[in-house]
Amino acid sequence: xxxxxxxxxIAQTIQLSLSPVFMLAGIGGVxxxxxxxxxRVIDRVRILEQRTEFATVAEQDRHVWExxxxxxxxxxxxxxxxxxxxxxxMTCLVVALMFxxxxxxxxxxxxxxxxxxxxxxxxxxxxVAFLIEVHVSLRSNRVRRELFGPALPPKPDRLR
Numbered sequence: 001x002x003x004x005x006x007x008x009x010i011a012q013t014i015q016l017s018l019s020p021v022f023m024l025a026g027i028g029g030v031x032x033x034x035x036x037x038x039x040r041v042i043d044r045v046r047i048l049e050q051r052t053e054f055a056t057v058a059e060q061d062r063h064v065w066e067x068x069x070x071x072x073x074x075x076x077x078x079x080x081x082x083x084x085x086x087x088x089x090m091t092c093l094v095v096a097l098m099f100x101x102x103x104x105x106x107x108x109x110x111x112x113x114x115x116x117x118x119x120x121x122x123x124x125x126x127x128v129a130f131l132i133e134v135h136v137s138l139r140s141n142r143v144r145r146e147l148f149g150p151a152l153p154p155k156p157d158r159l160r
Contacts, residue, residue, distance in 0.1 A: 083126030
């Protein structure tokens, strides 16, 4: 006994949609990392805002410098989140369009391909924003040179 063509067609469409679905799982992992970094930045901002009220002038200057970097990090992470979520939405659209095209017998392969390429571009842009945020975070996590005293080590050549 053979399956009806409709069931076979749906089964094939499900098989084709597995790759974008696995991609969604990976995107979920990236979103989890981004959300975790954003939460840590927000927590640090709250701590610094409280400390700044009672800080000396020198400490306030340091806090303002760090708060400026944290504000930049929040903006970059938010951008990355929007881009990655946009990639996830486009990936979901690809899966939905595959089923709609198959069920309605539409010839929209080009549309599906464009949506998938757009999903990839959004994901790439989100990952680049994430990389930029990591770079910015390294600026705020360096040991202040004045803390080394007279035994000042040479400046590193990397990560300037």
